Amino acid sequence: MIVGIIGTGNMGSSLAECLTGRNVEVALFNRTRSKAEELGRRLGARVYDSPSELVENVEAAIAFVRDDQALRTVLFSIASKSGKIAGKVFINASTVTPSTSLEAMEILGLKGIDYVEAPVFGSTSEARECRLISMVSTKEYLLEKATNVLKLYSERIHYIGEPPKAMVVKLALNNLALALPAVLAESIMLLTSWDIELDVLRRVSQNTWIEPVLNRYWDRALGDSRPRFTVDNAGKDYSYVASALKYKGLPSFLSDAVSSMYHLAGRNGLGDRDYPQIVKYYREIAGRSQSSAG
Ligand SMILES: NC(=O)c1ccc[n+]([C@@H]2O[C@H](COP(=O)([O-])OP(=O)(O)OC[C@H]3O[C@@H](n4cnc5c(N)ncnc54)[C@H](OP(=O)(O)O)[C@@H]3O)[C@@H](O)[C@H]2O)c1
Known part of the structure; x- marks a missing residue:
């Protein structure tokens, strides 16, 4: 064949x-x-x-x-x-x-x-x-x-x-799978803006159910991982989750918010990067706001 x-x-x-x-x-x-x-x-x-x-x-x-x-x-x-x-x-x-x-x-x-x-x-x-x-x-x-x-x-x-049922299931799965780096980005923004070392988060979550979640994304988010799935594609998938919900007249609070986060990072030069690297972008924003406040 x-x-x-x-x-x-x-x-x-x-x-x-x-x-x-x-x-x-x-x-x-x-x-x-x-x-x-x-x-x-x-x-x-x-x-x-x-x-x-x-x-x-x-x-x-x-x-x-x-x-x-x-x-x-x-x-x-x-x-x-x-x-x-x-x-x-x-x-x-x-x-x-x-x-x-x-x-x-x-x-x-x-x-x-x-x-x-x-x-x-x-x-x-x-x-x-x-x-x-x-x-x-x-x-x-x-x-x-x-x-x-x-x-x-x-x-x-x-x-x-x-x-299109398989496509709907795929979007539902990605809605779950791709949210975590966005959530992590916001947590890291919070820590950075309050001048707290990132490792504190890992230390406190040791031996809790959050530990494997952080372990899964930490190095991919903060290191220089090779792209497996890009920031731009994650933004695209979330826009599609939102539009598929809207098509059925349903609200899309989370998917709209997460797609905006990925799209913003993409517009700021991270589009071709591995998607957990949006964490870096939001950490930088927090660092900038902290230094201008200081
Ligand atoms: N990466 C993953 O982990 C993963 C997992 C599951 C599903 N997917 C899905 O699989 C698809 C491909 O993902 P990927 O990671 O391989 O993406 P990718 O690395 O960004 O590759 C995208 C491909 O689409 C082509 N393309 C883009 N715009 C085009 C256009 N207007 N006309 C014709 N071709 C165009 C690109 O061609 P050029 O080289 O010319 O740009 C490239 O071949 C996406 O829908 C993605 O959501 C990806």
């Missing part, structure tokens, strides 16, 4: 390593071609000029692109194609809004392409080691066809009904 990867960012490039490690033939497309070429040279994978050309030449394509806008660009490229693309499988592993996922199913459906919504839980190391957890929504009759591809890189596969 030839599997195409659309988007060779942190996740797409890690997935390419997983698949080639399993002797699957891989084809690549990336908006910035040079990044796909470098990866393609290293892994021996062919690089295509457009998503549509890639889809034409593979049995299944997996999209790992940033957001709604990126996925739409990919869809428009495929929609403009009149070649042999009916019957291909298109797996969307990107985190997008539920409404954009439905739009994808509709647009690709018109081309006879089988749409599988399959966002993932897990990050770059899990992708590289083929240990992702895939949440899957698709038409039931496509499930077996989809599973043949998903099992190449997923440790667990959860079928969650028809689109």
